[in-house]
Amino acid sequence: MKRQYILPLLGMLTFSACSKDFINLTPQSNQTTATFFKTASDFEQGVNAIYDGLQSTQTYGKAYYYLMEVRSDNTDIWDRGALAGVASQVDFFTEVTTNPFISDGYAGAYVIITRANAVLDQIDASSIPDASKKQYKGEALFLRALSYFNLVRLYGPVPLVTKMETTSQALNHKRNATAEVYTQIENDLQAAVTLLPGSYTNAGDYGRATAGSASGLLGKVLVTQKKWATALTALKNVGNGYSLVNEYADLYKPANVVNPEILFAVRFKKGLNPSEGNNYFADMVPVSFYYNGVLYGGSNNNRPTHDLVAAYEAGDKRLGVSLDTIYNNSATNVVKGNYIKKYLDVPGATNDGGSNFPVLRYADILLLQAEALNEQAYSAATGAGTAFGFLNAVRKRAGLPEKTVAELPDQASFRNAVFRERRTELAFENDRWFDLARSTNGVAVLQAHLKQEYNLATPVLNADRLLFPIPQREINIHNDPANFPQNKGY
Template sequence: MKLSVIYPLPFFKACGAVIVSCLLLTACSKDFINLTPQSNQTTATFFKTASDFQQGVNAIYDGLQSTQTYGKAYYYLMEVRSDNSDIWDRGALAGVASQIDFFTEVTTNPFISDGYAGAYVIITRANAVLDQIDAAAIPDSSKKQFKGEALFLRALSYFNLVRLYGPVPLVIKTETTSQALNHKRNAAAEVYAQIENDLQTAASLLPAVYTNVNDYGRATAGSAYGLLGKVLVTEKKWPNALTALKNVGNTYSLVSDYADLYKPANIINTEMLFAVRFKKGLSPSEGNNYFADMVPVSFFYNGILYGGSNNNRPTRNLVAAYEAGDKRLGISLDTVYYNSATNLMKGNYVKKYLDVPGATNDGGSSFPVLRYADILLLQAEALNEQGYNGGTGDGTAFGYLNAVRRRAGLPEKTAVDLPDQASFRDAVFRERRVELAFENDRWFDLARNSKGVSVMQAHLQQEYGLTTPVLNTDRLLFPIPQSEINIHNDPASFPQNKGY
């Protein structure tokens, strides 16, 4: 299946919906002003044609590119938070990035606020489409696709929110500011139930493949089934997870060369179920700031000296996690770099997204959200959790694990190496770490692993020599942004997370 980049069209800036802080951030007018100027568009008046809905859906995708989400904040909250990466300049951004790394974050940390607000921007845009789509006088095929895409993207955002913050307001309709003021934190189980429902519906509406080249890169039925499977694994609903993961089908497969996954020119590939797409050289920009954020401070590359922040920097522990001969190591990261034409320096940096920007913060590498290798490892995990089986044939837990290892150039595992359920479980988590490094999975894998807290406590000690803070399961969630706590001012229905 081919996948391609989507370039979101400009979307109207209408007041309407969301979480109160998002409303304030976007400077929406007071809800007591009911008259709508004829020169302005609202969600109730904008959507008429298929083209209108296409613009609305493109605007949802556009939210994924934001620096509040996959454009920046998410890899601080999901990778730097873990034992995979750290911050080079620990005083950077007044230390707020280091707070995430060292578990010293305060409730006003801007990365925490950005991750929360950015997800609700996407949800708001999805709700704007979903509110209008059923009654729209547009072709049924377009209606199904647009609805499926909006449901998929809303589910993805809620999946990120509930894993980062726990119980969060469940907003599934466009709201006024006063309605948003009455939000409560819905239980995590309610949020997960909505995510499951959205993805099941999306999978029934979306096509397995797109025939129009302009649609390549949009969510498909396979994207929805794959994400649903990942959600169900997170909930430890093993049989249901396995069913969803198998429904991804044979549309996708591993690419033969791991390096090909991350080349901007080859982002159209059979393995990518869903990615956040960027492209450099456009005006207005559709690029990212990954290069400047991740390469070393003085980085000589292709005959030019660049300056970077060297954040999301691979840890020593991650480098040591790769087995001898693992092809993924040199593709995912490097431990040396040139700071001049002739001077080689020691230092770790991420290579997966190494694309020289066309201009400042205009890189073209895309960000993988869900790959077929992830699906294989999730299937291995789901099978093993339902009962250990030492068989190594196709369709077995060992078979799925070994498919990923073979591509990496590593020897296959057998029951001799992994003789029981616990050892196989540990092997899958190790494999996920190196296969999916810097793809925003490690923190969530640690959070759902019973060993996650002890792993991170050891990481603080070994990597930084820190014995404080003393971690517990409360620290598996970030705090709700203080702005939200202040606005709602209701400890009963809108409390802060424990430990903050």
């Protein structure tokens, strides 16, 4: 592989200016971004390092599913006592500003952004072939946009950094308005669409961002902002190279990573040294889990809630693929307990699983189109290209009957049906929290969940908690309440 399965080279570079005086040469052991980037191979390594940040336990490797799934009504924490003050805070909406998951999610996104900026600062002036220049620039823009999309949805206004900076410049950051951040995201993705190829001919390049990846993410960004018409244009531009796979179960098999439904995924591979695997298996399976003749020990965090299990309709083929409610804790003993099955890949070693994490799938694109069409105007039309057609294409693959106009006779009922479908189709793929946060009844849904699932009579939840706090260390470093304030309610 040419992409993530390398050391994060840029993480070891010094991001500072160097002298051009030939007498004061920079040692090769102390490379900077200004001296490193010269050849196409150098830029490829730089872009690979950006992708590498997606695997980190600060992002999709761990922290993100705590902030995006455990936070929602989809999953919870098994060991609430030992993890009180850390993961349980995220689950119960009692987090403090020093919570490490919150700090990790913030820092991990800026690692990716910094590495993207390092490439973007140098690539226009480089003399590498034009085709390589366009691709690498497009990839860097796409990955920077993805990270800012995660940041702005998790924390609200955040510093907008689009160039490499000195320490003193970084200390003068302000929290840019949400609208400014979204404008930068849109600009990055619109540029990426024009720069990235529609596909790659080299099998080793599978998994890199494509023009379809950028169009799809742009559509999702626009739906999040309720820009329905422009969202539809972007979603329709995803292209003809993507489609639903026939069987939902095939999406999550490590051996089937090359398939037409994945627009973009975080890639992992087990069995390498140093490891390029994930820790999903150990983090998600039960404490005593007998599987394939071996007894494993997991933490059973990011555990499916009873509420989610009940959300699946009878006959939904996605249920048995996504989760289970019983398991073996020995060769002969079966016990009750929920756990995620989507990423059930036996690790080659501790924390070395090979399952990939889907960031954007074609099913998501179909449901976003259904939502955007309905929000523009409810229509009773059915068939290809209609809101009902997009919704029912996803349901048909799940083995479920099509929704009819009689069942969904108006805009509100159709809207609710789309959100219900998104929950079961995209379970454990880091979408549910954001769907709740952008919906009109998200707070009410979560309050009901906290009361039903945990018997909390007065849950600590209001609209302020739809954003996480800015990590306290950032507040302390900047010490500027006017330009770098803490989020309301913390």
